[in-house]
Amino acid sequence: MSKTVNVFFMADIVGQPGVDIVTKMLKGYIQKYQIHFVICNGENAYRGKGMSNEILKQLRGVGVDVITGGNHIWDNYKFHDTLKKDPAILRPMNYPKGTYGTGYGIFDLPNGLGKIGVLNLQGRTFMYAIDCPFRTADWVIEKMSQETKYIIVDIHAEATAEKIALAMHLDGRASAVMGSHSHVQTSDERILKNGTGYCTDVGMTGPYDSVIGMVAKPAIERFVYQTPRKYECATDDVHLCAMVIKLDAETGKTVFLERIFFPEFEKSTMG
Amino acid sequence: MSKTVNVFFMADIVGQPGVDIVTKMLKGYIQKYQIHFVICNGENAYRGKGMSNEILKQLRGVGVDVITGGNHIWDNYKFHDTLKKDPAILRPMNYPKGTYGTGYGIFDLPNGLGKIGVLNLQGRTFMYAIDCPFRTADWVIEKMSQETKYIIVDIHAEATAEKIALAMHLDGRASAVMGSHSHVQTSDERILKNGTGYCTDVGMTGPYDSVIGMVAKPAIERFVYQTPRKYECATDDVHLCAMVIKLDAETGKTVFLERIFFPEFEKSTMG
């Protein structure tokens, strides 16, 4: 077996329950899979809306290397300064020029493995009219490729078609394209024709006795009454979702994907 | 082990490739899981858009009992007559009064197992402004419950939150709530607190060398150029997605879920 660069990718972490299960479990996964680099999407980490400096500290303390974002990353005003200054905190790159923060970075890997690039993008279908994620990916990946062959993309998007289209567009140019934002894990992880690892959504890490992390009752009422209800982060039935991605150290291509959903849901009550 | 009613549920079947793999595989699954009833969503079966009478015949020939629909079920005008007359062809129930066709039905089960109800609903978030799926479910399920305790809901919707909210709203009243429309299978199948089986999306049966069933190049160009491109149904890398749902014959609640994705994608190319 040839040498690999092993990445642990988590999509939307929701609220303190989500942060806490990461805190508790991450070191074990790092050990088990010999992980070299950890990425997690933090747009809902602080009470379901945005990030905070306390949570950043907590996540870094257990091994998270890079935080990616999405449409909710701007929600907590107290985190804006960090977003501006900290190169390991990303917001989607294709927000228009003039938006503070950055959407990609090149980071050191341990053990002399060189460097790894992370690119955060956001879709536009049913979302905000920001810059084209396809074109942004084109030029940023070309630029990143001059520094490293390991490139992980977090595509934060609503429409499945837009995520898949982006992955196909980048097949062979990015090491892996992992989806976030829907808060539900998809089972379609695969290695595309030209070696890019893909999964439409890696899924929420947080409380599942909820509607995508929010207490169910007000969430249901929003749909039923179409008037504002107070958002409240749920607390129970916490699960961790992640993807283990192993990249060939020579080529940068994905050679192994393992999807994690822990603990598994009960799917049978038959005796 | 107590007696169960065994249902085989398929979400969006796309194009002739999708229809053909169902034709080839379904009988085997029926046998393997001792399936009593087969439901599949046909909104994209005819060239990716709508249904046809030929495909209906083909699907029935291999054991499909009920066809459900969604936003694309109206696309082939030649199928409208069947939609009007055939009680085993459903379109989302919460289309407004005056829309032809129906959205639910009560059907006979084999082996003296009684009857089973199927309800097709459509979400509204990022979709059409039809009637409330929550309220529609309330009254239809109450009505169906007078005839049977086995009730399967196909919730055809874009937003994950709307699907989960509906399932939580119906927990304990429907036997199972299964999602369709996103064309990507989710891995969150579970039995909710009060016994309702749930999965956000059971996933596309059709060609995966594509963008949700469409040839990739024009699909990518639609996102990149935002101008019309000709839709063309893809053909390669065909997979079948389904859910096996076993209902307790006494209570009508889900007691077993098994998610099918066949054949599995390659997830490792490591030696």
Add this chain to the structure above:
Amino acid sequence: MSKTVNVFFMADIVGQPGVDIVTKMLKGYIQKYQIHFVICNGENAYRGKGMSNEILKQLRGVGVDVITGGNHIWDNYKFHDTLKKDPAILRPMNYPKGTYGTGYGIFDLPNGLGKIGVLNLQGRTFMYAIDCPFRTADWVIEKMSQETKYIIVDIHAEATAEKIALAMHLDGRASAVMGSHSHVQTSDERILKNGTGYCTDVGMTGPYDSVIGMVAKPAIERFVYQTPRKYECATDDVHLCAMVIKLDAETGKTVFLERIFFPEFEKSTMG
């Protein structure tokens, strides 16, 4: 000339500047046009978002009879109690059952002219998935017609097509259908074939040195950066928009429309 019932209709009043110009001007208009009844849309009266009890008192003090609403009518929580109890404060009728408040009312006219009905509706295109405004209008107008032949509809909607379609649908059944929500007055007021007076939008009463009432700079930045900016109500260049609607006292049909935009903009700087 036959006897008429004279109505003064104002669409979205924005902020204290809007409320103040109404306070200053309304009595003059009432006198000039011998107005019997005054309706105004208050969804943006309180700092641009919702209504307040103080503003209600101020508007009533100068002759406003009925306040209609729209998507922003829920914005000020302190006004909810009034919305629940006061029959002359309307919110769009086609919000789902279970929403507090009401969307129509029958009110006394002065001078023994009998009664007048007001119905507030909201569109769904590019807005919330509430009940169908067409069907809601059908049953409510039938009900109102048993009490009065004078029926004024405030259709609060985004899409011009939806407003026009509703007016055509109600032509001959409502006395007048007047649009709100776009904050820009349209010049298409007319009497439809069967006697219903119509205007797509009666226009904002408020500060025009703004983007639909909001201070221009943050409003522009929202479009340019697609990230949150603080909403702030503008103050300058205040204009009043309204429609004078005269209904034939016998038939209830519109016999006269006069659109008001005061003061007029300067349209020429030529010597």
Add this chain to the structure above:
Amino acid sequence: MSKTVNVFFMADIVGQPGVDIVTKMLKGYIQKYQIHFVICNGENAYRGKGMSNEILKQLRGVGVDVITGGNHIWDNYKFHDTLKKDPAILRPMNYPKGTYGTGYGIFDLPNGLGKIGVLNLQGRTFMYAIDCPFRTADWVIEKMSQETKYIIVDIHAEATAEKIALAMHLDGRASAVMGSHSHVQTSDERILKNGTGYCTDVGMTGPYDSVIGMVAKPAIERFVYQTPRKYECATDDVHLCAMVIKLDAETGKTVFLERIFFPEFEKSTMG
């Protein structure tokens, strides 16, 4: 009175009825207002959807200098070649790079008046995720300004706020910013602080016994049933909408606006 450059601007011309009233009336307006340059939006000229070469010939024959477009300009495939080659046929400039056609042009004025620039932009709110109209305007107007001080912008957009924000953004840089797409004329034409003439929508030229140009019955049914109905261009009650814009020949700023709605609707049936 100083010398002026006189522009006649028409927004969406709908179908043959719209084209025919332009054919019949335009020469008279050109004469009456001593018009030097005629711009009209042709996205709905051909049967309500797109443009045709025959209509182009007809419109040019009566004095139209430039055709602008919008989201429907791509609808008639037979016109694509003209869109590619003819510099006086514009489509919104902020469609992504790689889209054929162009979105601006510099054209000769008669009588030694020099040149005039026309820029076609499209909004994004509730529309397609194309490039930013604000940024596109910034660089294109800077470029155009090197050749002429007369610059007319057609902003084809759904949301009133986006149109006004763009006009405020360009105040003092464009001679005039005129809106199209809503198919309803607004009465808010004015000269902004720094000399830019503005109107949110100049309005449809076409059949008004319709829903924005479409036969009313199927248009209403689309809203009521939310399922497809056949689009059919209406024919009756044809009106012409336009704006006369006079620019100071020295400064390029708007010095005079006159809004045309011909023939006027009947607004009174009182004896």
